[in-house]
Amino acid sequence: MTTDSLPVRTADARPRPASDGTPSGRRRPRLSLRQQAGRQHHAGPVTYVLLGLAALFSLFPLYFTMVAASSDNTRVTQTPPPFLPGPNLFENLGKAWQDAALGKAMVNSLIVAGVIALSTVLFATLAGFAFAKLRFRGRNILLMLVIGTMMIPPQLGVVPLFMMMAELGWGQKLPAVIFPTLVSAVGVFFMRQYLSEALPDELVEAGRVDGAHSLRIFWSIVLPVARPAMAVLFMITFVHAWNDFFWPYIVLDMSNPTVPVALTQLSAGYVRDQSLIMAGALLGTLPLLAMFVVFGRQIVGGIMQGAVKG
Secondary structure, eight states: GGGGGSOOOOOOOOBBBOTTBBTSSSSOOOOOOHHHHOOOOOOOOHHHHHHHHHHHHHHHHHHHHHHHSOOOHHHHSOOOOOOOOOOOOHHHHHHHHHHHEEEEEHHHHHHHHHHHHHHHHHHHHHHHHHHHOOOTTTTTHHHHHHHGGGSSSSSHHHHHHHHHHHHHTTOOOOOOOOGGGSHHHHHHHHHHHHHHHHHHHHHHHHHHTTTTHHHHIIIIIIIHHHHHHHHHHHHHHHHHHHHHHHHHHHHHTTTTHHHHOOOOOOOOGSSSHHOOOOOOOOHHHHHHHHHHHHHHHHHHHHHHHHHOOO
């Protein structure tokens, strides 16, 4: 045997490791959906610039409200309007708080919005679970009726609803605002769609096999799964109930108002003080901002936790 017939091994014949430590001759294993979702993705500078611009445009109305609330009426009505804060912020805030009796209005709005949000989350989750996972006669018809109520303008029911509240003796009282909105069709449909996708049928069947009844399954299985959607529904319902003006303005008076009803006192004069109105609007917005700052991370974290399945 001659040396010419022997195989020659060169340095280039060996597989070189890739940059991530995997040899180039082998295919890297494909990541699962959960692993891909858990990887940290880095955005480029264009993305951060666009997000910054979107944040500026979103915060500009709140900033201009603060600028108007810190100025006087003459400066606010100038053309062009001011874009820098003035020296009268705390003076206007104190005057708006006193003139509109916002202390009592804040407490009333907190009671109304809190009760409505909690009841909507509870009843909508119960109804959503029933429509999504329980089998009973007439389920689809009832669901269509619930969805159909969303197409009826709420103004059509104002007169009979007002007469009903008067017959119950709830005129000028908070129950007249709370009870007509204890649950919403939007909330029922929202929870039904979420539980249809997020709650596996196998979990419900496993609870049935273990001998659990429907309420036990709802408490032990449905509520932990529906927690992210419940947090989102609570936030949306609370904000909507806090800002609701039409029905509270009809059924309440200035002796027992909510925040939107109380703010009408600031524009009751012949000459409207725009800076005072903006100060009242800023005071009415601060509780919502504080709630989102405190619970926003938990809500967003719950949404992301519920979005990753596998």
